[in-house]
Amino acid sequence: MTRVLMVCMGNICRSPMACTVARHMVAQAGRQRELAIDAAGTDAFHVGQRMDERARATLIQHNYEPSKDRSRQIRTEDFERYDLILAMDEDNLAALRRRCPVALQHKLRLFLTYAPELGTGEVPDPYYSNQAGFERVLQLCEAGARGLLLQV
Numbered sequence: 001m002t003r004v005l006m007v008c009m010g011n012i013c014r015s016p017m018a019c020t021v022a023r024h025m026v027a028q029a030g031r032q033r034e035l036a037i038d039a040a041g042t043d044a045f046h047v048g049q050r051m052d053e054r055a056r057a058t059l060i061q062h063n064y065e066p067s068k069d070r071s072r073q074i075r076t077e078d079f080e081r082y083d084l085i086l087a088m089d090e091d092n093l094a095a096l097r098r099r100c101p102v103a104l105q106h107k108l109r110l111f112l113t114y115a116p117e118l119g120t121g122e123v124p125d126p127y128y129s130n131q132a133g134f135e136r137v138l139q140l141c142e143a144g145a146r147g148l149l150l151q152v
Contacts (some may be wrong), residue, residue, distance in 0.1 A: 001033065001034060001035070001036055001150055002034060002035050002036070002083045002084065003036045003081060003084075004036070004037050004038075004066060004075070004082065004083065004085075004086060004089070004148070004152070005037075005038050005039065005040055005082040005084070005085045006018040006019045006022070006037065006038070006039040006040075006086050006111060007035055007039070007040050007042060007074060007085060007086065007087050007088065007091055007092055007096060008040065008042075008068065008087075008088040008089070008123075009040075009041055009042055009043050009091070009092055009125065009127070010041045010043055010045060010046035010071060010127075011019050011039055011040050011041030011046060011047075011068075011071035011072060012041075012046045012049055012050075012051055012052045012055070012071050012127075012139055013051070013052045013054075013055045013125065013126055013127055013134075013137065014055075014060070014079045014088040014123050014125065014126070014141075015039035015040065015041065015045050015068075015093060016039050016051045016055065016066070016068035016071070017051075017055050017059060017065060017134075017137055017138060018039065018057070018086075018088065018123070018141040018144065018145065018147075019037050019038060019039035019058075019068045020057075020059050020065070020066050020067045020068060020127070021064060021138070021141040021142055021145045022035075022037045022141075022144075022145040022148060022149075023037045023067045024064050024067075025145045025146065025149055026149065027079065028085055029149055029150070031037060031056050035152065036148060038082075039068050040071075040073060040074040040075075040078060041071055041072070041074065041094040042073070042074060042096065042099075043073065043095075043120075044073045044090050044114050045116060046071045047071055047072055048070050048071065048072075049070065050069070050071075051066055051068060051069075051071075054131065054134050055126070055128070055134055055137075057134075058131070058132070058134040058135060058137075058138050059096070059131070059138070062138060063098055065146050067137045070113055071136050074096070075148070079099070079100045079101060079104045079107065081146075082105065082107065082108070083099045083107060084152070085100075085107050085108050085109075086110065086111035086113075086114075086144075086148075087108065087109070087110055087111065088110075088111055088122065088123040088125075089110070089121075089122040089123060089124070089125070090121070090122060093108060093109070093110055096108050110122065111123060111141075111144045112140065112143070113147075114144050114146075114147030114148040114150075114151055115140070115143035115146070115147045116145075116147075117143070118140065118143055122141075123137055123140045123141065123144070124136070124137065142148050
């Protein structure tokens with residue numbers, strides 16, 4: 001089984017959206033025994049909180065059942081446990097690199113590495129944006145998750 005961890009800053013918008021979309025696609029493909037998807041944040045200021053309501057509403061509007069209940073911060077053992085740790089942007093990738101043991105750095109990459117056709121490597125943080133920002137994040141998560149399933 002390949003274990004994948006999606007990571008953004010607070011684990012209330014981007015990474016839980018990416019986690020939900022990827023889990024949905026994994027289930028549709030019948031690959032639940034092959035791929036396990038979870039999400040975490042690099043910072044602790046939202047630990048234990050529910051997904052941002054705008055992110056949740058966007059997922060539901062597009063027929064996804066939000067699957068990440070509460071936010072959590074990445075833990076040291078996550079670097080061992082997960083096979084791939086996918087950051088939503090360069091800032092979070094840098095934060096992961098600072099915490100990750102050197103021998104495990106090969107597990108770290110940007111989520112949108114799996115969607116090179118988009119021409120962007122980052123999923124922008126929609127927290128301070130409007131509904132269009134959440135819609136854009138969902139589109140990027142769908143493209144990244146499709147690519148992930150094709151390559152993993």
